[in-house]
Amino acid sequence: MVQIDAKILVNEGIGPQRHKMALYAPQIGRQAKPGQFIHVRVSNNFPPLLRRPFSIHRVEGQKIEILYKVVGKGTEILSEKKRGEYLDILGPLGKGYRLPSATSKISDIILVAGGTGVASLLFLAEAISVANAELSILVLIGAKNREELLCEEDFRRLGCRVEVATENGSRGYKGLASDLLENYLPLSEDRPKPAVFACGPSEMLKRIGKISRKHRFPCQVSLEERLACGVGACLGCVVKAKGSSYTYKRVCKDGPVFDAGELIW
Amino acid sequence: MVQIDAKILVNEGIGPQRHKMALYAPQIGRQAKPGQFIHVRVSNNFPPLLRRPFSIHRVEGQKIEILYKVVGKGTEILSEKKRGEYLDILGPLGKGYRLPSATSKISDIILVAGGTGVASLLFLAEAISVANAELSILVLIGAKNREELLCEEDFRRLGCRVEVATENGSRGYKGLASDLLENYLPLSEDRPKPAVFACGPSEMLKRIGKISRKHRFPCQVSLEERLACGVGACLGCVVKAKGSSYTYKRVCKDGPVFDAGELIW
C-alpha cells in the first residue's frame, strides 16, 4: 500500500458516461492483485471531500487502468481531468479475488459482470489465463443496453467465451446477467462445479449469492459500499457477515471480495 | 441589473497572476457605468460558495471586460476557465463614479490607481474622455514592481498623461501612487481644484482620503469589502460613514464608490 501522485496518461470516454483512465503508477502496479482497488482524491477542493474508490482494471507495464462510470460529482470531476495532470491515489487496497489454487478441482470459471463490474473481472481473467491457463473461462456480461456493454472484446481476446445480456434486449439475451448464470444450471453431477466470480450492482450480487447457495458452487463477490478511509481504520464500510451470531466486515480491508457464503444478505 | 449566463470570449494572463476576461453580456454592457461591478459565480461547486465581485473594466460593443488578480480559491478557479464556457453573472451592480457635470468648474481630473484598481479607472477615463473631452486627465498608477504595472498604454491611448510609481523603484517613481499625488500638491490658489478618483488597496485610499481632506479637493474612492449578496440585501458589506453620529453604508449598493468625505476611516 502506497500513496503517490500519479500522472494521468489517458482519460477518455469509452461509452455513455463511461471512461477509462490510465495512470503512471509502477509502485501500485507491481503489487496489485485482481479485485483490489485504488482510493482516489479527485479534487483538492471539496466536494467531494472523501476519496473515491475504483477497482484496478488492468496493469500494463508501468501503468494501471481504471474504468469508471460518471454517477455523481466525484466521477464527474474525474472525467474532466486532463492527460498530464496528477492524481493523489492510495493503493493497492483491499483483499482481491482468491485465485483457484493449482490443486483445486475447479475446471470451469464463470465471471459474472454487471455494469462497471467488468472492471475488476477483466484483470481477474487476465490473471487466471496466465496462472491457470488450463481453465476455461466463461464471462457473462450484463448491461442496460448495448451501448453500455463494456469489455466484450477484451475478454474474447483473452480466449474467454462471452455471453451477453441486456435489460432491453438490444444485444444478446434479454434480461440480467444473473439469468444467464441460472440458465447454465443445474449443473450435471458428473463434472466439477465451476468457480463463480461476480462484480456488479448489489441486487445482482445478492441474486447470484442465492443461486450459489442453492447450487452449492464456490462464489466470490466483489462488493461496493460507501467508503471513508479505505484502509480499514474508520469502520464505515462494513457489511454483515456470519460470525458467532453475526459480525461486521470491512469492505475496504476484509473485502471488497468476499465469499458469498460468508455474507448475511 | 440582470442575471445572465455570459459566454467567456477571452480569458488570458496579462501579467503575474493578472488576467483579463471578456464576456458576452450586451444587457450588462448597455447599462454599465464606470465604477460598477459584476458579481460572478465562479463555480457551481463550492468553495467558493459566495459570488466574487469584479469591477467592470471596459465595455466594447456586446462585450464587457474584467481585469483580475489571482489571490485565492475563487480567482484561481476563474483563471482556469476556458473560452466558450459560461459564467453566471449579476450586474451591473452598485453606484459608480459620479462624472463631473458639464457645469462644474473642474478642469483637471486625477485618477489614482493601485494594483488592480486600474480596472474601474480605465472605464472611467474612457467615459470622461467621451463626455467631458475638454478635461485633462492625469493618471497615477502604483504597483509593487514594473511587472505588475497594468494598463499604462491603455490610458495613454486615451490621451491621458500617465505617471508611474513602483514600490521597488523598478519603474518610475520609487514609492506609492499616493506619494505621486502629494507631489502635485499643494495646489496653487489661482486654478480650480482637480477632481480625484481613486481605486486600490484600502491603505492607499485612506491615505488619499486624508490628503483630500487636507487640500480640500473633491475625491471619490472605490472601496472593497467582503460581499455576500452584492445587491444590498444582507448588510454584510458595510463601511462606517458619517451620519447623525455615524451610520453604515453598503459597499455593494450605496457604493462601491463613495465621496472620501462621507467615510469614517
Added chain:
Amino acid sequence: MMQKAKDKPPNLGIELAGISLKNPVMVASGTFGYGEEYAELVDLNRLGAIVAKTITLKPRLGNEPPRIVETASGVLNSIGLQNVGIDAFINEKLPFFREYDVPLIVSIAGDTIDEYVQLAKTLKGEEISGLELNLSCPNIKYGRKFMFAQDPKTTHQVVSRVRKATSLPLMVKLSPNVTDISSIARVCEEAGADGVSLINTFTGMAIDIESRKPILRQITGGLSGPAIKPIALRMVYEVHRAVKIPIIGIGGIMTAGDALEFIIAGAEAVAIGTGNFVDPLTPIKVIDGIREYMIRNKIKDIKSMVGSLQCRKS
C-alpha cells in the same frame, strides 16, 4: 417533462399556521432584505412567502465590519440586526409590498420581552400575514449571556406574552445552539405559537492566523449555508416528532432536493437564506424542482410529503 392532459398539475399550495402559501418555499429573514433589493431579479409573486429582515423597536446600526466571512460550504455573519426600526419599516418598507401578491411575514426582535410585545402591538392592523419572533440571533446579546431561545423559561414568557398581544399567525425562530431543541419547540407550542422556524445560525468564528485576530470584528458570528444542513435537518426531524404545530425548515437549502429532504423530515415549508446570495433564483429553482419531483413521482399534493420519512427502525 410530459404531462397528460387529464393529469392535474400537482398542488404545491399549503396553509401554514393560517397563512395561505402558493408553495412551501419562502425566503429567510435577513437574507432577502425588505424584498425590494431582489425585485429586479426575482419574481416576488412566485415566492411562497417573504420573511423580512428582523425589525427592532428603534433603528439599529448593527455591528462594526467586517461582518461576513466565507467558511467551508458556509458563511459566518455578524450583521447585528442592523435595521431601520419599526416606524420606518411601516412607513417606508411596507408600502412596497402592496404591489405584490406574496405573503409577508415580519420578523421582530427585542432586548426585552416588553419590546417584543410592543412590536407586536405596533404591527397590529398592518397589512402583513404573520409574525416571526426572532429569539435566536447570535449576534445580539440581550444584556446576558444567552439568547431567549436558549432558555425554555424565557422562551415561554416571550411567546405567551406576544400571543396575548396579537392575533396574527405567530412563528418562533429557534436557535440550534441548544442541547435539546425539541423541548424548546414544545414550550413554544404550549405558549401558543402557531409554528416554529428551524433554524437560525450556529455561533462560530474564524481567525486570521497572520494577524492572529478574529476575522469578524465581533469575534463570533452566525454560521449558515450547506455546511449546517445535516444538523438543521436532524433538528426538524426531532421537532416534528415532538410538536404538532407546523415547522419551517431552514438551513443550507440550495436545491429542490435539499428542500424535499426538509419536507420529508417534517417541515411544512422551507426558507432559503444563504442560497439567495449564491443564486438569487434559488427559491424559484427550488419551487420548479419540487414540482418536477412531484410530477415524476405522481405526488398530487405537497402535504402528503410532509413528514413522510420512512424509517426502518424507530
Added chain:
Amino acid sequence: MMQKAKDKPPNLGIELAGISLKNPVMVASGTFGYGEEYAELVDLNRLGAIVAKTITLKPRLGNEPPRIVETASGVLNSIGLQNVGIDAFINEKLPFFREYDVPLIVSIAGDTIDEYVQLAKTLKGEEISGLELNLSCPNIKYGRKFMFAQDPKTTHQVVSRVRKATSLPLMVKLSPNVTDISSIARVCEEAGADGVSLINTFTGMAIDIESRKPILRQITGGLSGPAIKPIALRMVYEVHRAVKIPIIGIGGIMTAGDALEFIIAGAEAVAIGTGNFVDPLTPIKVIDGIREYMIRNKIKDIKSMVGSLQCRKS
C-alpha cells in the same frame, strides 16, 4: 525555507496534562483505527499522539450499515462504537505500539458510570500515556435520551469517579450538541480532569429523497469535517476563557492554518479526524506547516501561540 545557523529550530514540543508530546498534532479517536491501519502510509513516530478508537468493556458490533455519508464539506457517520472490547484491545492491539515512540491515549466509553470506572481500572499498569473519556458519542444512546456530556451532573459523576480510579492523565471528550459547552468543561475541571477534548461530532442526518429513507440506517449520525470547523473553533475559544486545564482542539482540521486557528483560539494541542481519510498525510503536513509558520514568524515556542488571539474588543 532558509535558516541561519544560529537560529534554533522552533520548539513544537508541549507538555499536555503531564504527557510529553513532540508536537501538538494528534490523531482523533475513531479516525485512525488502532494505529496499525495507517502505519504503512504514515510515520507514526512523527505524530504528537495517537488517540485510539474508543474501547468499551465488551466487544461491540456497532450499528447496521450504511454508516457513512458525505455532506457539504462534511461526513456523517454512525459507526456506533464498533470495537474489539478492552481485553482484546490490551492483548491484540496494545503490543503493536511498543514498536513505536508515540504517546498513546486510550479512549473509553461505557453504558454506565461503573463501566467507565472498570475500564479505567483495567487499563491501570498498561503502557499507555493517558485516557480520554468519550462522553459524547452521538451514535450510542445510554439507555436514555442524552449523552453523558449533555448533562453537567452526570458528567461530574463520571469524571470524578474515574479520577479516583486512575492516576493516568485524564482527558474528557465533550459534545458540541449543548447549549453551553463552557459550563460542561468547567464541571470537568472541577471533577479533576486534566484536559478537555473539543469536540466530538454534531448530530445530523441526510435523507434519500427518492426512497424517502434516511441514508444512514441509524437515521442520524455524527457530523465531522471542515463544515463544523467554525463552530468547533468558537467552542475552543469559549472554553479557553472558562477553564485552566488544557484543551485539545478538534473539528475539521485539514491544514496547518486550521490547526493554528485552534491553537491561537486556545487549544494546547489539536487532533485530526476526518482529515486522515482525505489525506493520510494530513497530520504530517500540519506538523510541517506549523513549523514553517513558526520559522516565518520567528516564533520560538509553540506554547507562546496558545490562546494568543488578539481581540480588539472583549
